[in-house]
Amino acid sequence: MASLLLDPELLKGLSEDQKKEALQAAAAAKRAEERAEQRALERAVKKREEERRLERERELQQSANSNKTKSKGSSNVVFIPKRKRQEKEKEEPKRSKPTNGTASTSSKPTPDTTTTFRRNNNSSTNHHHHHPQQQQQQQPSSSEWSHRANEAIKKSYLGKSAEDLEREKAEKRKKARANKKITFRFKWDEEDDTFQEDDPLYTTSQRRGTAAKPKKDKLASLVSTSVDTVRQKSLGSMTTRDWRILRENYEISVKGGRAPPPMRSFSENPLPTLPPLHPSILDALHNVMKFREPTPIQRQSIPIGLQRRDLIGIAETGSGKTVAFGVPICNYLINLPATVLNRVAEEGPLAIVMAPTRELALQINEEFSKMLARQRHIKNCCIIGGQQLQHQAAELRKGVHIVVGTPGRINECLEMAYLVLNQCACAVLDEGDRMIDMGFAPQIESVLDAMGAALKSENEEEAYEQEKEDVLTQGVPKYRVTALFSATMPMEVEQMAKKYLRHPAVVSIGDKDSGKNARIVQRVMFLSSPAQKEKALRDLLSRTMYNRDDKTIVFVNEKKHADGVARMVERMGRTCVVLHGGKSQDQREENLERFRKGGVVLVATDVAGRGIDIPNVSHIINFDLPTRSIENYSHRIGRTGRAGKEGLATSFITDEDEGIMAPLKAYLESTGNPVPVRLAKHPAASSGVQSNLIY
Template identity: 40%
Template sequence: MSQRKLPPDLAALLQQKKAEEALASKPRFIPKKERERLQKEQEEKEEAEREAKEAARLAQKSSKRTERPAEPDGTIPTGPKAMRQTNGERENRNGGRQDRKRGHNDDEERRLKMESKDEADLRARYMGPVVNQSTFSAKKKRRRTAANKFNFDWDADDDTSRPFDPIYAERLEPLVRLGGYEMTDELIQRKADAIRRGDRETGEERARQLLEQHERAKKQSERKNLGKHWSEKSLEEMKERDWRIFKENFGIATKGGAIPDPMRSWQESKLPRRLLDIVASAGYDEPTPIQRAAIPIAMQSRDLIGVAVTGSGKTAAFLLPLLVYISELPPLTEVNKNDGPYALILAPTRELVQQIESEARKFATPLGFTVVSIVGGHSLEEQAFALRNGAEIIVATPGRLVDCLERRLLVFTQCCYIIMDEADRMIDQGFEEPLTKILDAMPVTNEKPDTDDAENAQLMSQYLGGKDRYRQTMMYTATMPPLVEKIAKKYLRRPAIVTIGNAGEAVDTVEQRVEFVAGEDKRKKRLQEILNSGQFKPPIIVFVNIKRNCDMVARDIKGMGFSAVTLHGSKTQEQREAALASLRNGQTDILVATDLAGRGIDVPDVSLVVNFNMAMSIESYTHRIGRTGRAGKSGVAITFLGPEDNDVLYDLRQIISKSSISKVPEELRRHDAAQSKPQRGGGKKADEGFGGGFAGKGQSWN
């Protein structure tokens, strides 16, 4: 039995209808993708309807064309009428196509407007109205600025005379700038000729005025010498500004009254012609900065303090004026040869004394002067025998010279010229007391007055009583510690002070590198890597701090396959000389030394200096690395650092940062000990095992 259908519930139908109406009355949010899908379906539907209509229309036209009556002869109609019909049909077709295209564009425009409106409504609904919207346009601003910008230049096309003016036919570049007047004589003359041709009434007068104005400008410029480098000027044309530029170019700074201008070349040095010939034969082409500044001052019999880095040519700077000074004194004879030398040169080490002696003989022997050295390591009898015929110049170390004075082997009755080379090093080695004894042994009758007269070159060049000359004292140093200043104030009279570069800084020809390598074994391994790299050619110098380490490091270097010699304070004089000779003549590749070799060791062409142990002070470090990069050549200095070197890291960082070719490594820059200068009194102390010469006053290095 089938189930009977129940009639629909009217209340339920009403409720459902009311719910649908309420739902339809609510705004419905359609996502963008859904709208695009619906729009696409609508477009496809409209496109299908248009294609159907177009197909129906074409079919209708085709049927009409087939029903068109033919011509009486049965041919297809031709001529203008047929063309008109064809053109009309074509116009109808084109019109229909354009209408369809226009309709499609209108639909697309409506769709875009609807989407933009929907986006604006959604943005306003959820984000609120747009406020403070900028209307700035960079394009409009550029257009507005360009339109209002005034052009100060004039168009070259506006000059109608340019094609016909011979001045512009071949434009010449100005040869020189004469006080801002940039025209050559030839160009001025051609302009004057053009003026004469172009203006027959007043052209001659205008051309004459132009030429006169040009000549006045040339003369004024020649008087001022503006735009001309000092090297292009004669000595008479040099002005104060030119000398200031000259000193800046060579890093020369001077202090004191009545200081003469430095010399620009050997020909302007006022040295005797014979001495200049010797200088030329020795290969001294151009004077070094210390020679340029010190020689003119010393030639005026002025006391002098020269502060310059090692390897700057100080030896020739004091030797050449010394030889001129001695040349004006009477020659040594049997009467006065036992009264002592005319000049005394003091140096801290035997090696430096022998180097100065060798250089002095190069200049003094051709002039007939005798140079004798007095150093430890040789017997006193041998040195007394060398002095038997007298000597105009004596080069000595302070300790051995005091021994000679105490044994009456030497007197300074007629000594009137004193040079202290490496004065700060002599103080460091404990030579203050011997130095004072030597200076006190000099005659006091020819001391200069401590007045302004000491700065007067004419007064100081005169003879005292027609026989003696005023004593002239010079001191050369790389640094100026307080004890050196004390000696200078006591024995020098109104000295002129010459500083080359900055005192205590390394030369710019040395590239400084530092590496943190702790432990002897690691340092030896790193040293082997450096030597085997092939980047550095012999000779090479390796510095250590303790004497016994010299032989150990040298033995390890020999095990690496290199030849090595040692140099320290325990070596005899013959051993020292043999070691340096083998290094200079190429028989040995590497020298292992203490600070004894830090100064006065002039080995040419040293390519590398290795500080196996960092120096005890920054001054010693400066002199160590000064063994390379000499005579204008470049060199490299590599320093191994460890925890024991914290006291010098600050000074080391400062000196490397001042170098133009060196870079402070990041590890040194960030090191705690390199951030501030350590307090005095907490540094290292040198013991008797150090070969750097830090012994007490009782020990000498003769």
């Protein structure tokens, strides 16, 4: 066995236990490699079958198009210009002019007159010797032939005669007269007049709207009373209209999925069929996480999660999305029997959460630790790149209930058999659009395919019955529940949602401009050259009053440029930390923690542009504008102005940033921010390119 899996030289000097563990690891790696090869072969076969199907469809489409072209080209109608037709009509009387008092027979009759001419001609031939005058009378004149020829030509090319066209026009005029509007005049006897001379409405002079004021005041009092008391009403007296008012107050929009009503507080259950939140979770929310009441996304998402219903959440950054999907997962785990919780070492975790970046994964894992602060027997761990895989594998072997990580490292642990998902029935994709942009789609699909719980039925009624069955069960649910949170919904994310989500409820928070950072004041400084950026940065930092609680982030495009800008900031007398992909994971965590404590300026690439929740970021400076899409700009400035607060974002732009000028101009206009004159008049900003991509 050793000779097949490992080089015997590698086993020298090891104890028996170490050799045994090494051989087990090698065997697991071999099995994982075989499974990976089998999956790759299956995917290749499916891809080839799909290509063949598409090729057959294209051939059928091309065949249908060619048949249509042939049928269109089979008409025998020949078009003769109007001028040639008029010339032919003028020449016709000249050729048919009679000579010596007899009609000329050289005129060629039209098909419509051929039969008549032949009959007349035969008759004149048979009686030529006996009735010469009768022959002349029966033979049609040239003018008659000309008239018939003209009528035949008109009918052939115009389709209808002049009489027919005139008749149709007359019918249309007749219908128009019949449809003419008729004014009906009422007539009644004077004795039937109900007017009262002493009516105060007419006898006294009143201002406009006086008569309608009592009804308007009554209606306004009803509306204001409903808005003020909708949160104080008892749960049983809440009507459908009251729930609609509550959603409107918090700008909650729900589509599909038969979503339950939103929760008015953490301790209240909006529906009797929903399982209540466990007291330990309520204690952690109020006393550990310091939540006084739910945020809008939490009000609607938590009841949906408690019903084990699939969810698509669209909300601005800093809105509390982690608690929105974390509370239902923790409540589900706490209510499971101990026999199920004790099997995680062999059968794997019960819930898995994927995030695009290491920092966001660490942040989500920390939030889960806070939610489970009163439940020590439920464990969560974070597996991400940049840390030793062996330590993470050892933690997984001990057994954890919730796994948070990046798709790449989770998929790596699955292939190495360090992680199994045999009883995993909960999956969360946070920042789904970002993970797709970073190329994690294959890894995400591989992880979702490895889950033990089955997908719910595509039939809506059957899916709801399956959800009810899982809510009532005391063991591991049969069917999975998937939550997808994303700022945008590109085509790739929609395709993934259609494949792995069943009849999801789509929850969006805020108006259409909430995702465009409408509460952030955006200033764009148009500089003559990139060399002026250092002076502009110095002026901004010098004008900013030093406050430990106010934080500033300077964004650049490249990690090698980040170190140079950091030295630039330090020369200005400010303490600085750097965050980019070239730093080790420990350095990144340490620098991020120093920045959270305050007193330093953070210089970062787009690694800090999505998902990381850092409170009290007051100023974002785009030293370099993004080069890929306007979405990166949106997520950069979204680090400030979080959770309803105001924010400030300043961007440096030069003539070298022509690719972003048109999208940036449209973005500023859509969020109500001023557009600099030089940017508005720049030719690149007037090119009409307003898509998300920057060319």
